Amino acid sequence: MFAWSAAAALIVHAVLLFGSKDLYGGADLVPHLRLMQQMDAQPGLYNIYAPAFHVFGALLLPWASEATAVKLFTLGSAALLIGGFRLFQRAADLPDVSASLFAWAPYAFALSWCLPKVEAAGYGLAFAGLGALLTNRHRWLVAALAGTFFIHTASALFFGLCGGVLALVRRDARAMLALAVATVLASPLFISHLMAGCNAAQALLFSPGDYLRTTGGWTSFDHTHTIIVLAGPIAVACAAAGAPRLWREHREIAILAGVVTFFYLNEVWLAPFGARTTLNLMRGLTVLAFPVAAAAGVFAATRPRWTAAILAACIVWSLGSLFFALPDACHRVVVDPEQAEQLVVDRCTFRWTIRRDH
Known part of the structure; x- marks a missing residue:
């Protein structure tokens, strides 16, 4: 069941990405x-944003266009996200249908529609690393967390949080040590930012008004309809029904799922302080897909006669959301790579200005 559902989901991702020869994306x-162009011209760190995306693009630029590089990275990220969760699902001994449901989470397709969404690759590696933690493969855990810091900072912080929760619940001192070692191995990346004159908050993209923390009011509730559709109400309903069984049969995963759900709701509990993070109620649907898939999969697996029907219903819902909700998930315009040559990207914040030639 998983193989064909994952393959079908990746075909949809490919159509979204390569269905047009133009490159679509947001202002960022x-x-x-x-940054890709600068990395191609002379390798180095030019911004506090994790460099893997720019390195990948720079390596392809001699043979492919910027548009092709972005699309290939995004398709690979979708495959890594689905595959990473598959590794986690098997390590956690969750039903196979959990991974199939995760592959068809409606918001997952926004990761290939609303470019750039570099976090897809980061979360994929994070799930693979959490699977390594559950199977006591601590060397792989170290490699996964250290690597995630070079892909996407927010994903790495999410990974560290989830890994810490699992290690505490399992009373796994070696896993906690592995997380610490991985953080140390990734520290040269942040030290280089500090040496370039950035402060600690900037190095982690947490400076006020920057990428991971922006000032302002509640932002998600302007898109309530879109969020509900892209959350996948069928899967969410199944998850609510399956949560008690998840608690009884997979206590460690249930605790982690609860923490992740609370983390997803961060805009609600941060809103009174006038701050929001990258994981608002829209963008955070990527992480919400984990507890939903875990609990919904347990529910579906206990009803063998209905398993295929539940998965099929979720797939149909996701396909429908491509037309009725996905276009409203983000601002999306045609992007001309030549525009990038006119930009000056700040070293210590993910902000940019247009270069004025005199």
Whole structure:
């Protein structure tokens, strides 16, 4: 069941990405292209944003366009996200249908529609690393967390949080040590930012008004309809029904799922303080897909006659959301890579200005 559902989901991702020869994305895609161009011209760190996306693009630029590089990275990220969760699902001894449901989480397709969404690769590696933790493969855990810091900072922080929760619940001192070692191995990346004159908050993209923390009011409730559709109400309902059984049969995963759900709701509990993070109620649907898939999979697996029907219903819902909700998930315009040459990207914040030639 998982193989064909994952393959079908990746085909949808590919159609979204390569269905048009043009490159579509948000305003923040252009500075990413600029960082790719700089990395191609002379390898180095030019911004506090994790460098893997820019390195990948720079390696492809001699043979492919910026648009092709972005699309290939995004498709690979989708495959890594689905595959990473599959590794986690098997390590956690969750039903196979959990991984199939995760592959068809409606918001997952926004990761290939609303470019750039570099976090998809980061979360994919994070899930693979959490699977390594559950199977006591601590060396792989170290490699996964250290690598995630070079892909996407927020994903690495999410990984560290989830890994710490699992290690505490399992009373696994070796896993906690592995997480610490991985953080130390990734520290040269942040030390280089500090040496370039950035402060600690900037190095972690947490400076006020920056990428991971922006000032302002509640932002998600303007898109309530879209969020509900892209959350996948069928899967959410099944997850609510399956949560008690998840607690009884997979206590460690249930605790982690509860923490992740609370973490997803961060905009609600941060809103009174006038701050929001990258994981608002829309963008956080990527992490909410984990507890939903875990609990919904347990529910579906206990009803063998209905398993295929539940998965099919979720797939149909996701396909429908491509037309009725996905276009409203983000601002999306045609991006001309030549525009990137006119940008100056700040070294210590993910902000940019247009260069004025005199």
